[in-house]
Amino acid sequence: MSFAFIKPLLISFHRWISIVLAPVFVLVILSGAILSFRPILSDLSSRSAGTVTVDVAALGALIGKLEAQGPVSAISPAEGGTSVDVVSDAADIAGRWDIASATRTRTAAGGGDVFRTVEMFHKSLLLGLGLVVEAASFAMLAIMIAGPFLAWLRFRGTLIGWHMAIGWCLLPVTLLSPVTAVLMTLGVGAGARVPLPRAERPVAISRAVATAAHDMDLTQIATARRFRGGTVMLQVAGEKGGAFVVTDKGVTALTGGPGLVKQIHEGTWAGVWSGSLNLVVSLALLGLTVTGFASWFGRWRRNRSVPLAAGAHILVAHASQTGTAARLAAATAEALAGGGEKVALAQLGTVKPADLSRFRLVLLIAATTGEGHVPDGARPFVKALRPGTIAGVRFAVLGLGDQSYAHFCGGAETLRTQLLAAGGIEAAPMDRADGNPAAAWAAWIETLQAVLGLRCGTSSAPMGGQHVALTLKERHRLDDPAEGETQETWSILLESEEDLAFRPGDLLRLSPGDGERERAYSIGSSSRVDPRRIELTVRLHTWRDEAGHEGFGRASGQLIRGAPTGCHFHARVDPHPTFNPPADPTWPVIMIGAGSGIAPFPGFIGERKASGRPGPAWLFFGNRYRNGDFLWAERFKAAAKDGSLTRLDTAFSRDATDGKHIQARLEEASEEVWRWLMDKKAVVYICGRREMARGVEEALSAILVAHGKVAPDAAHDEVERWIAEGRIRIDAFD
Numbered sequence: 001m002s003f004a005f006i007k008p009l010l011i012s013f014h015r016w017i018s019i020v021l022a023p024v025f026v027l028v029i030l031s032g033a034i035l036s037f038r039p040i041l042s043d044l045s046s047r048s049a050g051t052v053t054v055d056v057a058a059l060g061a062l063i064g065k066l067e068a069q070g071p072v073s074a075i076s077p078a079e080g081g082t083s084v085d086v087v088s089d090a091a092d093i094a095g096r097w098d099i100a101s102a103t104r105t106r107t108a109a110g111g112g113d114v115f116r117t118v119e120m121f122h123k124s125l126l127l128g129l130g131l132v133v134e135a136a137s138f139a140m141l142a143i144m145i146a147g148p149f150l151a152w153l154r155f156r157g158t159l160i161g162w163h164m165a166i167g168w169c170l171l172p173v174t175l176l177s178p179v180t181a182v183l184m185t186l187g188v189g190a191g192a193r194v195p196l197p198r199a200e201r202p203v204a205i206s207r208a209v210a211t212a213a214h215d216m217d218l219t220q221i222a223t224a225r226r227f228r229g230g231t232v233m234l235q236v237a238g239e240k241g242g243a244f245v246v247t248d249k250g251v252t253a254l255t256g257g258p259g260l261v262k263q264i265h266e267g268t269w270a271g272v273w274s275g276s277l278n279l280v281v282s283l284a285l286l287g288l289t290v291t292g293f294a295s296w297f298g299r300w301r302r303n304r305s306v307p308l309a310a311g312a313h314i315l316v317a318h319a320s321q322t323g324t325a326a327r328l329a330a331a332t333a334e335a336l337a338g339g340g341e342k343v344a345l346a347q348l349g350t351v352k353p354a355d356l357s358r359f360r361l362v363l364l365i366a367a368t369t370g371e372g373h374v375p376d377g378a379r380p381f382v383k384a385l386r387p388g389t390i391a392g393v394r395f396a397v398l399g400l401g402d403q404s405y406a407h408f409c410g411g412a413e414t415l416r417t418q419l420l421a422a423g424g425i426e427a428a429p430m431d432r433a434d435g436n437p438a439a440a441w442a443a444w445i446e447t448l449q450a451v452l453g454l455r456c457g458t459s460s461a462p463m464g465g466q467h468v469a470l471t472l473k474e475r476h477r478l479d480d481p482a483e484g485e486t487q488e489t490w491s492i493l494l495e496s497e498e499d500l501a502f503r504p505g506d507l508l509r510l511s512p513g514d515g516e517r518e519r520a521y522s523i524g525s526s527s528r529v530d531p532r533r534i535e536l537t538v539r540l541h542t543w544r545d546e547a548g549h550e551g552f553g554r555a556s557g558q559l560i561r562g563a564p565t566g567c568h569f570h571a572r573v574d575p576h577p578t579f580n581p582p583a584d585p586t587w588p589v590i591m592i593g594a595g596s597g598i599a600p601f602p603g604f605i606g607e608r609k610a611s612g613r614p615g616p617a618w619l620f621f622g623n624r625y626r627n628g629d630f631l632w633a634e635r636f637k638a639a640a641k642d643g644s645l646t647r648l649d650t651a652f653s654r655d656a657t658d659g660k661h662i663q664a665r666l667e668e669a670s671e672e673v674w675r676w677l678m679d680k681k682a683v684v685y686i687c688g689r690r691e692m693a694r695g696v697e698e699a700l701s702a703i704l705v706a707h708g709k710v711a712p713d714a715a716h717d718e719v720e721r722w723i724a725e726g727r728i729r730i731d732a733f734d
């Protein structure tokens with residue numbers, strides 16, 4: 001059985017035992033922390049008091065007088081032996097007494113009884129739960145031993161990072177408490193055990209002091225307390241001191257001491273120092289418990305619910321790949337709010353199915369991606385849907401799509417079917433938008449008003465983007481056919497006569513002919529660098545007909561072969577906010593592009609560099625051959641040199657010497673990728689074929705499993721959640 005198999009089990013064991021026993025751990029650790037003050041205080045007080053010398057006869061007389069009034073359970077001389085602290089249930093006895101004058105100087109007893117109560121709590125929680133505490137010691141030891149096997153030490157500022165740092169760095173000392181507790185429970189190293197004498201009749205403390213004073217010097221008596229079997233336990237300082245049990249028959253010395261294990265556990269082996277060490281151990285154990293629990297709880301809460309506007313009756317949710325559905329959903333929410341409806345807006349993937357029942361109505365605007373697929377960000381929602389989870393939830397769907405695809409509005413259809421299967425009730429029939437959705441959206445809003453009686457303020461469909469007139473300025477080939485079988489890919493430079501506003505990752509939509517489906521190209525430049533210059537990376541789509549004649553893709557063929565430089569194009573620039581670089585250029589990014597999927601990233605790098613304060617940026621580029629297919633090689637190498645690119649990793653899948661895919665590169669650099677994800681909170685951008693994007697998702701899951709102490713399923717869910725939340729952003733094509 002390999003460790004990879006055991007590790008997820010070990011992780012579950014570590015997590016669940018800790019969570020279940022966290023309350024017991026906290027109580028035992030806190031009481032332990034208080035008890036560690038006992039050796040500290042007693043060492044300090046014995047130092048400050050110097051040698052205690054007690055007038056034994058006067059002490060005996062005083063205690064005898066007090067015992068005549070009520071029971072005394074413990075005494076301990078104070079103030080150099082001139083006073084004595086008396087512990088008693090009787091309020092007029094308990095307190096500090098001056099021995100010579102037999103008068104009370106303070107009404108409350110010292111701290112001795114507090115420590116004893118805390119000790120009882122530490123051992124049995126004052127509820128007779130000694131067995132639970134003992135079992136918790138074994139469990140604590142087991143999870144602490146398992147801890148270091150779960151992850152290597154890495155410093156990062158997260159809760160789990162602190163958990164690991166405390167766990168690893170303080171392991172030798174934090175082990176002290178549970179190890180010694182377990183040894184004591186097992187009776188190992190507890191020191192020689194002397195059979196305790198029993199008294200035939202209970203002995204009072206004054207009597208015990210008188211009996212012992214016969215045989216020994218009690219001028220340095222430290223404590224006397226009523227003990228098991230009706231006896232009294234005396235503790236005497238000094239060379240001939242020690243612990244003694246007094247019965248009605250005489251005095252028995254307890255030889256052998258408390259044993260090293262007990263001394264270590266209680267921190268009594270070196271007074272102040274060992275007590276302080278115990279305090280550090282307690283605080284470290286508390287830190288481990290709190291950081292571990294808080295980190296789990298935070299994750300649990302994040303997984304459970306999203307902050308949806310409180311008091312809202314209608315939820316407008318969107319499942320969007322390139323932003324259209326998101327924009328329309330925002331406009332819908334705005335229109336409803338304008339009409340006075342209480343409305344919340346959310347990305348479907350960030351909503352738990354159970355949250356839907358909070359709303360009177362759920363309106364969903366859903367796009368389709370790939371070949372009839374649900375948009376990537378909506379996957380966690382679909383995965384979490386089970387029959388009955390949204391029983392009785394009323395919903396209405398607007399699907400966005402394009403008739404020229406084989407599965408028109410396939411994504412929205414899938415979501416609708418799943419919502420019905422999970423118990424949802426369709427409140428209005430589903431509408432479908434073909435191509436530009438503005439008209440269909442407006443009609444849908446009207447239907448909602450008419451059929452469902454919703455109140456809407458005025459609102460118009462958000463502008464789908466800017467219509468632009470562009471001139472083909474320049475193109476140059478990015479692959480090198482002289483190097484062999486490469487994929488023909490070009491840099492296309494288009495120029496506008498007026499200033500435009502666009503960012504890298506936005507989409508340039510071109511229609512190759514009237515009524516033909518638009519092709520979307522990812523923009524690889526930024527208006528923040530040059531507001532008139534749009535740069536694309538376009539691969540030539542080719543095929544052969546039955547007669548063997550080569551044909552070209554309509555749009556790519558035009559851009560690369562058909563149109564001469566200087567040719568004019570009409571196009572639309574659509575914002576794609578979910579695939580733009582972070583607004584803050586210092587925010588770390590990991591860019592992963594394969595083949596022509598590299599298209600947006602020259603723009604990312606350029607825009608961040610132009611900001612004058614580019615943050616860490618890591619680029620993974622994959623293609624077939626290093627020599628012929630390394631697109632934008634010069635630009636990336638220059639960026640790596642001038643610092644606008646922190647790290648560049650390449651994977652050339654068909655190179656004899658290399659032969660790796662991007663996924664393999666990610667896994668090779670997994671430790672560093674993990675650090676970028678967790679410490680730097682890098683946003684990951686993936687652009688390329690859908691198959692590649694899925695592979696990268698898998699690789700990221702594997703990194704979470706390897707370094708994040710999570711089981712494979714949980715890692716997968718986490719990656720999907722990151723996609724839904726926008727920490728991983730995907731622009732994939734088929």
Ligand SMILES: Cc1cc2nc3c(=O)[nH]c(=O)nc-3n(C[C@H](O)[C@H](O)[C@H](O)COP(=O)(O)O)c2cc1C
Nearest residue numbers: 320321322323324325367368372401402405408409
């Ligand atoms: C790569 C890609 C694949 C698509 N696949 C389909 C499809 O299979 N069926 C369909 O009806 N529409 C398909 N569409 C069209 C989109 O669903 C439509 O453009 C929608 O308005 C996009 O909305 P969004 O920006 O919110 O993602 C596809 C669009 C793209 C870019």
